Amino acid sequence: RSCYRKLALQRHPDKLVKSGLSQSEATAQFQELQHAYEVLSDPKERAWYDSHRSQILFSDPNSHSNSVVPDLFSFFSNTVFSGYSDSGKGFYKVYCDVFDKIQANEINFAKKLGIGIDSVKQAPLMGNLDSPYAQVTAFYSYWLGFSTVMDFCWVDEYDAMAGPNRKSRRLMEEENNKVRRKAKREYNDT
Template structure:
């Protein structure tokens, strides 16, 4: 397991009685209360909140029984994100043969990659837009990659938008807990907290991987070329 179990938080054994748990909680609550730790109130508040959370679960027989059945997975920090993954080989120059429009060239390889990303995102966009309640119909639209002859303005628009990429995938399929199994609303909140942590980590991983493509050296070269062309056009127009 990763983080502490609620028994470890309270410093009691898994077979501790309700009275032992209550007694230990009172001792730790007094010791860890923020008012007693003015030198580091932020840390004390965090510790005190965790103590309260642990006690609220272990002091209730039904919640404790549910917790005991699930604590092995409840405190596991690892998140296995398999679906919607992006091959990291695309971050290297080995994935294309030249800076051209040939079938295995830079522009074709990355055009296909970003088209594939959009194809994966597309089914999720409707629900994403609805949840975000976007006022701008273009908020969830991403420009196409283009090719070696794409207009300078379009190239810039592509990178400006994709560098702020945010996946529309909810990753709800990665939820560890089914909240319908919770014995009460308090446990529902605990389940939702853990599920949200997993979903947020998966979103962060996907966003970072997509954004890292735009930050890689090969794409910076493309931007430099187009910036140079743009400057030449500006000089000609003066």
Template sequence: MASNQLRCHYEVLGLSRDSSPEEIRSAYKKLALRRHPDKLVQSGLSQAEATAQFQELVQAYEVLSDPKERAWYDSHRSQILFSDPNSGNSVPDSVIPNLFSFFSNTVYSGYTDSGRGFYKVYSDVFEKIYSNEVNFCRKLGLGLDSVRDAPLIGNLQCDYAQVSAFYNYWLGFSTVMDFCWVDQYDVMAGQNRKSRRVMEEENKKLRKKARREYNETVRGLGEFVKKRDKRVIDMLVKKNAEMERKKEEEKERKKKLERERMERLRAYEEPEWARVNEEEVDGMEGFEEEEDKGKKGNGGKELYCVVCGKKFKSEKQWKNHEQSKKHKEKVAELRESFQDEDDEREDIEEDDLEKNEDVEEIEERFKEDFNIQREWEWG
């Protein structure tokens, strides 16, 4: 590939324009094995030609594997393929530079700021864009304050603040040029006011479209260059390494906290009041088992001793309780209390009877006195 003529990225990978990302990845892996410089040199190509072919393959994959770059390439493929990097960096009969030829890794070699080095080539390109903006302001008398000063691209030795300032400027680029040279109609040649108004509206649409496309092209070039800038790549590697380090530190911190928590749990002693006697627990468990068995053996019914106020879950427990000394004593006490109550009740009844007899005697006497009194009154 000694020639500087550009080939379509799809042609390089042997794919159609509607290929899927998986197909692009698969094609690149296969071709990368076959077109490795060492294999190409063994087949008879020079080292320079073998390296150029492999770089062409890598560039095609870099562009088509990135959805954003692929969309840009698809919409500007003809301009890129037919642009001439040796044409003085300007499109014929145009006042703006031809930027499409610089969307390629072949325009630079290495990361120096001289010759065909990365920082030299793209420094000249962006300087040309900035100069066009300044010249346009001067010619139209807009004032140089209409264009912000553009930061320099720098080189491998400059600090990252300058790198950030450079890409922030060009990724947010907006031209001051009005693109009057793209007008299709001479408004002054219109036959009447209405036709001139129509011509003017069409020219405005063309200017707006050209201006928008130019802004997108400059910003797209800025993104293309940033993605391949070694300083940006190194910074991303550092940031990723820093993120991984922080993740590891966070993992270790969580592990440490978990270890401390487990140590506190192991060292924890339950207070005396919260401890449960194991014998009581075993006794309760045995009692519960006995209760369950009693329920099953007694059809699920509970036996109750009225004298002692206790429940029994099995017939066996009830019989054992009946033979117990405490139960018999309470039964005897209950009988005695019943007997006492009967005696008291008999005494009360006798007293009531005696009272009743006295009342009857009084009534008889009263009747006798009453009869004697009547006889005396009638006599």
């Protein structure tokens, strides 16, 4: 808490503007500090942050990896957007694209798994700064209750079919299922 106050005094926009930064850059730096303090002050947010710290700090929002699961951790920073518009690098444009990619990924997996796209409920639009309250609550209700259709088979640790006998194959399958459930839970919680 005392470190936050000290940094808040050092990085207040009025002081940073005097040092040569533009008003918008100074405000953005101060808001980032304030957001970090809010996350670290909440015990649940702090625990989640601590368990995902390296993924958040070292993920690249501009990387186009071939990963099956989209890299969501790179979007847990306010440096990925600039302003609150719904165009360009604005907040609503950046995060609307993220949620659209997640939805498209879900539909692709439903098709690949043969469970049909009917199993993927259509996500409400994110909207923008002028969206009505009903649209905003529908969006958040959907995503807070979100559960992926992905099976996370790519996180399997063992090739269960390579087990020498039935008992070892069953143990391998159980371990694979445990790892899959954990990966799915982490993805849903993210």
